[in-house]
Amino acid sequence: MNVQPRTLSGFMELLPGDQILMERFMETLRETYSLYGFTPLDTPVIEASEVLLAKGGGETEKQIYRFTKGDSDLSLRFDLTVPLAKYVALHYGELSFPFRRYQIGKVYRGERAQRGRFREFYQADIDIIGDGKLDIVNEAEIPAIIYQTFSRLGLERFQIRVNNRKILNGFYDMLGLREQSGEIMRTVDKLEKIGGDKVRELLMEAGVSEEKAGEILRFIGIRGENSQVLKALESYRGKDELFDQGLEELGTVVKYLGAFGVPEENFAVDLTIARGLDYYTGTVYETMMTDHPEIGSICSGGRYDNLAEYYTNKQLPGVGISIGLTRLFYVLQEQKMLNEEAGTAPADVLLLPMTEELGPAIELGTRLRGEGIRVQLYTEPKKFKAKMNYADKLGVPFVVFLGEDEIQEEVVSCKDMVSGEQTKLDFSSTVTRVKERLAANRRQRVIR
Amino acid sequence: MNVQPRTLSGFMELLPGDQILMERFMETLRETYSLYGFTPLDTPVIEASEVLLAKGGGETEKQIYRFTKGDSDLSLRFDLTVPLAKYVALHYGELSFPFRRYQIGKVYRGERAQRGRFREFYQADIDIIGDGKLDIVNEAEIPAIIYQTFSRLGLERFQIRVNNRKILNGFYDMLGLREQSGEIMRTVDKLEKIGGDKVRELLMEAGVSEEKAGEILRFIGIRGENSQVLKALESYRGKDELFDQGLEELGTVVKYLGAFGVPEENFAVDLTIARGLDYYTGTVYETMMTDHPEIGSICSGGRYDNLAEYYTNKQLPGVGISIGLTRLFYVLQEQKMLNEEAGTAPADVLLLPMTEELGPAIELGTRLRGEGIRVQLYTEPKKFKAKMNYADKLGVPFVVFLGEDEIQEEVVSCKDMVSGEQTKLDFSSTVTRVKERLAANRRQRVIR
Numbered sequence: 001m002n003v004q005p006r007t008l009s010g011f012m013e014l015l016p017g018d019q020i021l022m023e024r025f026m027e028t029l030r031e032t033y034s035l036y037g038f039t040p041l042d043t044p045v046i047e048a049s050e051v052l053l054a055k056g057g058g059e060t061e062k063q064i065y066r067f068t069k070g071d072s073d074l075s076l077r078f079d080l081t082v083p084l085a086k087y088v089a090l091h092y093g094e095l096s097f098p099f100r101r102y103q104i105g106k107v108y109r110g111e112r113a114q115r116g117r118f119r120e121f122y123q124a125d126i127d128i129i130g131d132g133k134l135d136i137v138n139e140a141e142i143p144a145i146i147y148q149t150f151s152r153l154g155l156e157r158f159q160i161r162v163n164n165r166k167i168l169n170g171f172y173d174m175l176g177l178r179e180q181s182g183e184i185m186r187t188v189d190k191l192e193k194i195g196g197d198k199v200r201e202l203l204m205e206a207g208v209s210e211e212k213a214g215e216i217l218r219f220i221g222i223r224g225e226n227s228q229v230l231k232a233l234e235s236y237r238g239k240d241e242l243f244d245q246g247l248e249e250l251g252t253v254v255k256y257l258g259a260f261g262v263p264e265e266n267f268a269v270d271l272t273i274a275r276g277l278d279y280y281t282g283t284v285y286e287t288m289m290t291d292h293p294e295i296g297s298i299c300s301g302g303r304y305d306n307l308a309e310y311y312t313n314k315q316l317p318g319v320g321i322s323i324g325l326t327r328l329f330y331v332l333q334e335q336k337m338l339n340e341e342a343g344t345a346p347a348d349v350l351l352l353p354m355t356e357e358l359g360p361a362i363e364l365g366t367r368l369r370g371e372g373i374r375v376q377l378y379t380e381p382k383k384f385k386a387k388m389n390y391a392d393k394l395g396v397p398f399v400v401f402l403g404e405d406e407i408q409e410e411v412v413s414c415k416d417m418v419s420g421e422q423t424k425l426d427f428s429s430t431v432t433r434v435k436e437r438l439a440a441n442r443r444q445r446v447i448r
Numbered sequence: 449m450n451v452q453p454r455t456l457s458g459f460m461e462l463l464p465g466d467q468i469l470m471e472r473f474m475e476t477l478r479e480t481y482s483l484y485g486f487t488p489l490d491t492p493v494i495e496a497s498e499v500l501l502a503k504g505g506g507e508t509e510k511q512i513y514r515f516t517k518g519d520s521d522l523s524l525r526f527d528l529t530v531p532l533a534k535y536v537a538l539h540y541g542e543l544s545f546p547f548r549r550y551q552i553g554k555v556y557r558g559e560r561a562q563r564g565r566f567r568e569f570y571q572a573d574i575d576i577i578g579d580g581k582l583d584i585v586n587e588a589e590i591p592a593i594i595y596q597t598f599s600r601l602g603l604e605r606f607q608i609r610v611n612n613r614k615i616l617n618g619f620y621d622m623l624g625l626r627e628q629s630g631e632i633m634r635t636v637d638k639l640e641k642i643g644g645d646k647v648r649e650l651l652m653e654a655g656v657s658e659e660k661a662g663e664i665l666r667f668i669g670i671r672g673e674n675s676q677v678l679k680a681l682e683s684y685r686g687k688d689e690l691f692d693q694g695l696e697e698l699g700t701v702v703k704y705l706g707a708f709g710v711p712e713e714n715f716a717v718d719l720t721i722a723r724g725l726d727y728y729t730g731t732v733y734e735t736m737m738t739d740h741p742e743i744g745s746i747c748s749g750g751r752y753d754n755l756a757e758y759y760t761n762k763q764l765p766g767v768g769i770s771i772g773l774t775r776l777f778y779v780l781q782e783q784k785m786l787n788e789e790a791g792t793a794p795a796d797v798l799l800l801p802m803t804e805e806l807g808p809a810i811e812l813g814t815r816l817r818g819e820g821i822r823v824q825l826y827t828e829p830k831k832f833k834a835k836m837n838y839a840d841k842l843g844v845p846f847v848v849f850l851g852e853d854e855i856q857e858e859v860v861s862c863k864d865m866v867s868g869e870q871t872k873l874d875f876s877s878t879v880t881r882v883k884e885r886l887a888a889n890r891r892q893r894v895i896r
Contacts, residue, residue: 002502002758003498003499003502003758003759004759005499005533005534005535005537005538005756005759005760006496006499006534006538007491007492007495007534007538008492008494008495008496008520008522011492011494012492013490013491013492013535014490015539015542015543016487016488016489016543016549019487019488019489019490020487020488022490023478023488030471034794034822035817035820035821035822035823036817036822036823036824036825037794037795037798037822037823037824037825038794039464039467039468039794040464040467040468040471041464041467042461042462042467042470043455043461044455044456044459044460044461044568045493045554045568046456046459046513046556046567046568047455047456048454048456050451051451051453051454054450054451065494065515065517065522067513067515067516068515069513069558070558072456074456074513085453086453086454086455087453087461089453090453090454090455091463094463095463095464096838096841096842098826098828100794100824101464106493108494110517110518119494120492120493120494130828133828134828135827135828135829137806137825137827138827141825256806256810259806259807259810259811260810260814261811261814308453310450310451311451311452311453312453346482346485346486346487346548347485350485358585358704358707359707362704362707362708363707363709366708366709369483369484372483373483374482374483374484374485375483375484375485376484376485376548377484377485377585377589378546379583379585379586380546380578380581380582380583381583390544393544394544
């Protein structure tokens with residue numbers, strides 16, 4: 001030994017049980033996204049800096065892992081949107097539009113290390129890219145997919161919040177504050193954290209008149225059921241074209257969200273949501289865990305008009321949303337919301353041969369695997385107690401013994417590690433018994 | 449547009465159809481490895497250079513992507529074995545041994561760019577790590593899992609070649625050539641490429657006497673069925689303890705490989721195989737595609753005595769094997785061995801609403817998805833022909849239409865895009881029809 005082993009801070013490295021839950025988490029995402037016709041994509045972690053940073057500047061650039069190798073100026077991707085833009089521009093002629101893709105991959109940001117902040121983390125993105133145009137229905141389908149995804153994961157108490165940037169921009173147009181709308185929205189975004197009075201104060205410091213600050217607070221104060229909010233917004237109609245267009249879109253999205261089967265309690269029109277400033281142009285989303293607002297949005301996105309303007313002159317509008325997977329998993333761990341009953345063992349059966357000759361045990365393992373049962377063959381020459389301890393530590397639900405007697409009688413001894421019950425049944429009855437338990441585990445969701 | 453989009457050379461970026469096959473490829477690996485009780489693992493792509501390069505020196509070091517960020521000297525992993533060694537040493541107290549893990553992840557080597565060589569590529573590794581000891585049966589199970597894996601992928605014409613380093617080292621002991629055995633094995637390794645005479649010449653240039661060179665060539669020339677090779681090796685027994693031990697092990701591995709159900713044509717004892725020099729200590733493996741020996745080994749590994757000696761004083765012997773996934777996929781693409789009939793479409797059904805009101809179509813999509821059918825809802829306001837062209841380009845097997853008539857009659861119009869046949873059936877009959885096709889696709893293997 002000459003080096004102390006360690007993992008860099010800000011890099012998640014899970015123990016086996018948690019990793020199995022994480023895999024199931026990702027599997028659920030892949031399955032759900034696939035059900036809606038999204039195709040999987042995988043792009044390099046490393047890109048030419050010139051390509052990755054085409055947009056240039058900004059807060060992100062400082063955080064980027066950038067280095068040279070030979071003559072090449074390289075960077076690690078910091079999100080999955082820029083690589084998507086590159087991909088779509090590069091392979092434009094070989095893709096069919098609307099192009100729906102999901103990507104689950106690691107991204108890198110050299111943020112200041114702190115608890116719950118990661119420098120390497122998974123993002124899970126879905127996007128729908130149109131060629132020139134993209135129908136508004138997609139803007140309702142995206143949050144509906146997120147609803148499905150979280151439901152399948154087992155999360156119940158969450159709310160997808162929806163707004164439309166055109167409504168906001170239109171509203172600030174009406175007040176003659178469009179120029180300052182960026183700054184105003186940044187301030188308004190803090191409403192939940194700092195409260196209305198403080199927001200008013202900051203707005204006035206920024207040069208907004210008291211009257212207009214009041215108008216803004218009244219506007220973002222519109223609350224209630226979705227139909228009530230939409231009704232309240234109707235009173236602003238007819239004053240600004242952009243606003244009217246946004247209101248139309250929002251109404252359509254809300255209507256179809258219902259059609260897509262998203263219950264009212266899981267989505268809400270929220271006029272305080274703006275998201276980033278220069279990217280989103282229409283519908284925007286955030287997703288809050290109802291019992292943990294302090295965590296912030298666990299899934300965000302929106303509609304944009306021009307995905308790949310740095311790489312192509314084609315107009316490629318789209319809508320997308322992203323789950324910060326690593327952070328969400330970390331939060332669920334912290335909140336003890338991961339459901340270990342969904343299964344954390346690496347095998348369903350630990351198979352212990354009780355004879356010198358291993359042939360029959362090996363054959364039994366092969367037959368069990370043929371039934372889709374995960375079997376670990378254990379042949380280390382240890383004492384019986386050590387073997388059972390091992391089974392316990394792995395958390396396998398069943399231990400199967402195969403000795404001379406069992407081989408003679410053509411039966412299998414199978415111990416249920418939870419109930420302690422041990423049976424001596426023929427092969428197919430044993431399979432049935434094991435599979436019943438597995439089906440029960442399978443019904444468990446990852447999140448409790 | 450201000451930057452030409454491009455992907456770095458040496459970095460694989462697949463088009464959607466191929467990516468779907470790659471995903472299915474990986475899914476098959478995950479499933480098969482899981483059936484044998486391997487637990488998934490995920491470690492950071494970035495590690496502290498000091499940790500990753502603890503072993504130091506060597507050919508690899510020049511290829512490593514190494515850089516600084518802030519005060520940190522960082523490197524991208526160049527394989528999955530060093531991160532495993534770190535992981536096991538770091539989390540030793542929290543793991544149960546034998547510890548079986550699989551990992552499918554990207555690794556980085558800044559090799560000279562050339563066709564078919566990748567700088568970013570997936571490795572798919574399985575390893576079994578013991579604490580102090582590890583039973584020999586594991587050394588037969590590992591190639592048996594590889595046999596299963598390739599079979600499930602659809603590959604038939606391949607051969608896993610097995611040898612044992614103790615036999616080689618023991619043999620060179622007998623000849624008094626142990627000191628030179630490293631160089632000799634490197635030369636012998638070229639036998640298939642350069643032929644016997646050239647090997648003899650090189651051996652003699654390296655100072656091996658003509659007589660001993662003849663002995664070596666006779667030894668590595670031992671061929672035939674596994675039982676014949678083992679029998680021929682028996683004639684060397686009793687002269688060197690290490691040799692005898694290796695022969696014992698090889699005999700056991702061959703015996704159990706049969707028990708694990710690996711057919712004779714898919715594995716062979718091959719005395720020319722040595723693998724790396726300072727790492728493997730017992731059984732070693734290579735896997736050749738029978739019809740493409742020029743590609744070299746597509747899956748290699750072996751037994752080692754000390755996984756993590758740079759990080760811990762614990763003795764952690766193990767056995768493992770690795771598939772170079774990206775390269776293998778590339779070769780299969782080149783050889784036109786990828787089976788598109790396994791399904792390359794992002795959806796099973798393209799759903800075309802033929803009414804203004806989308807509610808019924810959205811609801812139908814939800815019901816179809818409930819049956820596990822992947823449905824893309826298409827609502828772009830295009831001409832009918834453009835919609836059908838889109839379905840064609842995506843390669844979806846079915847298009848479903850829902851117009852006023854269908855809604856009234858409570859039926860679904862469903863067009864089979866292969867046969868052209870269009871049916872008007874109730875929901876459950878339509879589901880049955882679609883599912884039959886999907887099951888047929890599902891039975892197709894990724895490799896033809």
